[in-house]
Amino acid sequence: MDNYPLLHHNTFGMDVYAERFLEYDSEEALLELICGGEITQPCLHIGAGSNLLFAGNYGGTILHSCIKGIEVTEEDRHTVCVRVGAGMIWDDFVAMCVKHGWYGAENLSYIPGEVGAAAVQNIGAYGVEVKDLIESVETVDLQGQKHTYYRDECKYGYRQSLFKRPEMRSVFVTRVCFRLNNEERYSLDYGTIRQELESTGEPIGLQTVRDAVIRIRRSKLPDPAVQGNAGSFFVNPIISREQFELLSAEYPSMPHYDVDASRVKIPAAWLIEQCGWKGQAMGRAAVSERQALVLVNLGGATAAEILALSDAVRRDVNARFGIQIVPEVNIIGG
Ligand code: EPU
Numbered sequence: 001m002d003n004y005p006l007l008h009h010n011t012f013g014m015d016v017y018a019e020r021f022l023e024y025d026s027e028e029a030l031l032e033l034i035c036g037g038e039i040t041q042p043c044l045h046i047g048a049g050s051n052l053l054f055a056g057n058y059g060g061t062i063l064h065s066c067i068k069g070i071e072v073t074e075e076d077r078h079t080v081c082v083r084v085g086a087g088m089i090w091d092d093f094v095a096m097c098v099k100h101g102w103y104g105a106e107n108l109s110y111i112p113g114e115v116g117a118a119a120v121q122n123i124g125a126y127g128v129e130v131k132d133l134i135e136s137v138e139t140v141d142l143q144g145q146k147h148t149y150y151r152d153e154c155k156y157g158y159r160q161s162l163f164k165r166p167e168m169r170s171v172f173v174t175r176v177c178f179r180l181n182n183e184e185r186y187s188l189d190y191g192t193i194r195q196e197l198e199s200t201g202e203p204i205g206l207q208t209v210r211d212a213v214i215r216i217r218r219s220k221l222p223d224p225a226v227q228g229n230a231g232s233f234f235v236n237p238i239i240s241r242e243q244f245e246l247l248s249a250e251y252p253s254m255p256h257y258d259v260d261a262s263r264v265k266i267p268a269a270w271l272i273e274q275c276g277w278k279g280q281a282m283g284r285a286a287v288s289e290r291q292a293l294v295l296v297n298l299g300g301a302t303a304a305e306i307l308a309l310s311d312a313v314r315r316d317v318n319a320r321f322g323i324q325i326v327p328e329v330n331i332i333g334g
Helices: 027-035 090-100 115-121 193-200 206-220 241-250 268-274 303-321
Strands: 002-005 017-024 043-046 052-054 058-065 070-075 079-085 134-141 146-150 171-181 228-232 238-240 263-265 285-287 294-297 330-332
Touching: 017 027, 027 134, 027 171, 052 303, 058 171, 090 115, 090 206, 115 171, 193 206, 238 241, 241 263, 268 303, 285 303, 294 303
Parallel strands: 017 058, 043 058, 052 330
Antiparallel strands: 002 017, 070 079, 079 171, 134 146, 134 171, 228 294, 238 263, 285 294
């Protein structure tokens, strides 16, 4: 479709247009689009648009997967393998895992987006990253070739993967295979999940853990349906241990997580809050008053306003702490 409105395809609520918008519901339908020369360049494949900021109209083709469905491909007493369509809503998949008694995805409850984008972005929360659950990722490329990448080939890192690299822009994820546990096990020691569970006095179970994560996320993160946003706007920076030691002498309360012997991760939200930005607005863009890592659209903000705010926040964090924070959100065009 030509000149297609993207307002409902990006959670930041940018009122922009794409030259063309194409959807497909199977690998075959995607291959037909490719072979029929329908996918004109430039081209961008999106998921639910929950980690994007369109800096303006998109002068090319936007592709979106509607490949749904979930099938069990292998199961024994210990684990189960499921193959899931890239267009399935991520949280519907988590809900299904909980319903079937499959352990592993519950900490990733209520993260916006779709299954394919989750595998590209290596989404993570409460001590779990989606890479921990992935067995393989199935793709189709613009030459019409199908390929399966096994987890070790996906180059996963913190919010990073092979699929985010520029040279992989013409490779589209069609299905993702996950391995989940049939045996009961939880990861409750990160963040406030355990406290949240204890506060209700409910027994630990897949559904109660999911419910606790949903309650925490709802209370901490602004709802994009109410206030446009794309979740964490910045990646948590990783700094050297030397720099951390110097900073923590000056700021003893600075929260931190050890990455390895020589590197430490600092919550960008804390750095931003220390600079006084939490809840502050610039034009129609603001730093969320609930979570300093989230930039929000107060209504009708342009990408330029969001980016001006992002630049101001980055400048202040760098001036005060000597730490460069970079956007996690993919900024398209502009
Ligand atoms: N903090 C502040 N001010 C705030 C919020 C947090 O100082 O306004 C400090 C607190 O000290 C807190 C620490 O920052 O202990 C960490 O905050 P939080 O646990 O909320 O997590 P985060 O590091 O800000 C990351 C992910 C989130 C994920 C949460 C929970 C990134 C970039 N973000 O945020 O993911 O939900 O952990 O595991 O790693 C997303 O990527 O869109 C996202 C929401």
